[in-house]
Amino acid sequence: MNQPKKEMLRGEAWMAQFPVTENPNTPVRRPVVIIQNNKGNYYAGKVIVVILTSHIKKENQPTHVVIESGVSMGLMVLAEEIHTLEKWRLYQYIGTIDPVVMDQIDQAVCSSLGLTPPDRVRQCLCGRCLQNFMSVPGKRPKRVNRYQTEMFECDYCHMRPGYDYWL
Numbered sequence: 001m002n003q004p005k006k007e008m009l010r011g012e013a014w015m016a017q018f019p020v021t022e023n024p025n026t027p028v029r030r031p032v033v034i035i036q037n038n039k040g041n042y043y044a045g046k047v048i049v050v051i052l053t054s055h056i057k058k059e060n061q062p063t064h065v066v067i068e069s070g071v072s073m074g075l076m077v078l079a080e081e082i083h084t085l086e087k088w089r090l091y092q093y094i095g096t097i098d099p100v101v102m103d104q105i106d107q108a109v110c111s112s113l114g115l116t117p118p119d120r121v122r123q124c125l126c127g128r129c130l131q132n133f134m135s136v137p138g139k140r141p142k143r144v145n146r147y148q149t150e151m152f153e154c155d156y157c158h159m160r161p162g163y164d165y166w167l
């Protein structure tokens, strides 16, 4: 890998070293996805993650997500495997999970914890239509992925290009 990455963000995949249970000489290393919110990722000494596995099975189970694009393609998320780890255990940054995949992971985590997924709408907004939404009380559009660089046609004006937002 290139530069060691210190900051940890929600939606990133990392290699993690898990606490040794049986044999102290063979530490368990696994890829994980960070599901903790970024305030926690910044201030807390620990991160909440779900495990990734290359052992694909029961892919229709609601807590399982097979990653079909981008980073960690071909691996499966086990959202029933939620762990809280000290930050130092995440030792290698792999990459940022595709926002569409991350949405699926969020659904799987809700399923795992028995939570009702929040009622959110995902829309592509250009700068001007975004301003209109910003002025609506109680609405605060949030970027789906702040690393999104590719722009698509705005879902409202269908004229200007924009980024994806949660409304």
Ligand SMILES: [Zn+2]
Pocket: 125, 126, 127, 128, 129, 130, 154, 155, 156, 157, 158, 159, 160, 162
């Ligand atoms: Zn627009």
